[in-house]
Amino acid sequence: MKAYLGIDVGSVSTNIAVQNGAGEIIAGLYLRTQGRPVETIQAGLKETRRILPADIEICGVGTTGSGRYLAGVIVGADVIKNEITAHAVAASYYVPDVKTVLEIGGQDSKMIIIRDGIVTDFAMNTVCAAGTGSFLDQQASRLGIPITQFGTLALQSANAVRIAGRCTVFAESDMIHKQQMGHSLKDIVNGLCEALVRNYLNNVGKGKELLAPVIFQGGVAANAGIKAAFERALNLEIVVTPHHDIIGAIGAALLAKEELDIIKKTTVFKGFSITDLAYRTGSFECDGCPNACEIAEIYEEERVIGRWGARCPKWDIVEDNNE
Amino acid sequence: MRKVSFPHMGESYRAFKMLLTDLGNEVVLPPRPSRRTLNLGVQHSPEFACFPLKIVMGNYLEVIDKGANLLVTSGGVGPCRAGLYAELHKKTLRELGHPVDIIVFEPPRLHPINFIRNVNRLNPARLSIKAIIECIKRGWRKLQALDNLEKISHIIRPEELHRGTTTRMYKKVLEWVDSAYTTNEIIEAEAAAVDEMNKIPRDHERLILNLGMVGEIYVLLEPASNLEIEEVLGNLGVRVERSMFLTGWTRDNTWKETTEGMTVKDAAHPYLPELIGGHGRDSIGHTILYAKRNFDGIVQLAPFTCIPEIVARTILNKVSHDYSIPVLTFFLDEQTGKAGMVTRLEAFVDLMRMKKMQAAKLKPA
The missing domain is CATH 3.40.50 (Rossmann fold)
Structure with missing residues (x-):
């Protein structure tokens, strides 16, 4: 049976999805990148091969996320796409008339505005960690609550305390202050959910017109407390799609299918055997000019398959040889 | 000394x-x-x-x-x-x-x-004063030639058949203009350079997007400060028209040809009737002029914490809505990591392309 592989290599998590021709997800993995994208991709693919039925043939691969180029050269990707487009494509796939996509991941958050099936506006937070999953993670562990129970705890609160949301520094000092004043944990946690939502809507939303249907995806969409806070803030129903945590990977798989349908070529996927190859990354400083670019390279066995970081074409040789 | x-x-x-x-x-x-x-x-x-x-x-x-x-x-x-x-x-x-x-x-x-x-x-x-004026005129002419070549590189790059040809050629012909001295030499060098640039093999079938670039003058004019954004966009198939060149030569020409003598100040007036310093008002005015010329999108470049551009950015939300033209803003600082910018640009190009293709579908040729 034919299937398409999507890989989303983000800063916090690496997600893998295999979607068959009928659109069903036959394998889905959510792994922590832990600063080792190459190892994580290899481990993820090894696991994917184990899960997949033997008769599955991968006939297209797409990569996305901030590590998309790295993943692309390792696995041999037919399409390498930015995560905003990948998320939008997957959202439209699940809810065809979607108008607003809220996405909160580990280290970034996005908002995508869709009208008549096409993206008309988007924003991605840049300077701020107060609106992302990492901060929730950090606070959960400070309070000793497993992140998976964070949302349920927030839902038990009837009275959210006000937490400053603009900056993690303000938020944390506010939380400590409230906790020492004797507010209950559930109210503080709920207050934090509201603060995060407020910050996200101000910082990423900036005057955008948010219309229903609204989809909420990304790792943080698992948090029922945040979902409820969004519903209260927007006074709209928020839909969390199935596989919301690996939605970027699904988008990449959908894009790979679309791309191959258009160009009518066979996939350049190198196969699951790459999980047994040795990959090595390295970097050096180019001394060609005062820019002193930090060049990163990746080796497959003894061959360079990718180089990044140069501000001039000096180190592009690799790509030329491959063409 | x-x-x-x-x-x-x-x-x-x-x-x-x-x-x-x-x-x-x-x-x-x-x-x-x-x-x-x-x-x-x-x-x-x-x-x-x-x-x-x-x-x-x-x-x-x-x-x-x-x-x-x-x-x-x-x-x-x-x-x-x-x-x-x-x-x-x-x-x-x-x-x-x-x-x-x-x-x-x-x-x-x-x-x-x-x-x-x-x-x-x-x-x-x-x-003598006369000799100084002569020198300034020649310098000005050279500046015009340099601006002109840069503008041509923006037009050709998105269509080039082999990535990198335009950048390499542009760097080569700049030296020709550089070594020209008399006014005649400058004019000849410019003409030869334009000819040479026009010889770059191009794909005329490609769907090219037109993007207007507005913002603060230094980050617009110094590629080293904006992570060579024009080159990145060119490689993504985008023809960049920058609102500002040192000579203003291009700007004058653009006004006359395409916007019926409307000036940037006039265009910005309904949204911002005041000079707010820097190039805030220009960013708004140019965005409107580009929208009127049916450009596919706008990129605004600004130094981080630049007040005039922050004010402009807020107003551009409304302009973007009123003229239905997407606007993407980058605040630049000492950060040299290009990945975040490239991700946003790729998504923005996807957005512009989809919009253009949908419009073409709705409007049968």
């Missing part, structure tokens, strides 16, 4: 070098801003100052290292702190133990005496 230098801003140094040498100055060429420039600049600038101040500070320290002791720069009009930067640079550099002097050119229209005095100081060859 007096040695003169000035800040690096795109390719303009080629014309300034010629002009200052003609007037009898020994010139120290400013290097293209690099990581070293940034490190020096950041180390010796107030933390909250904007990016242009820091790069220029680094650039000054580099030329001082090579013996420069007289720096030439421009002042500013209106409430933008760049007008203060020359004084701040001078004070900081002197505190660091460099006995430099800075000549600040204010707009000659508003400050004619300042202009004449400054020209005199930069004229050790004691050329």
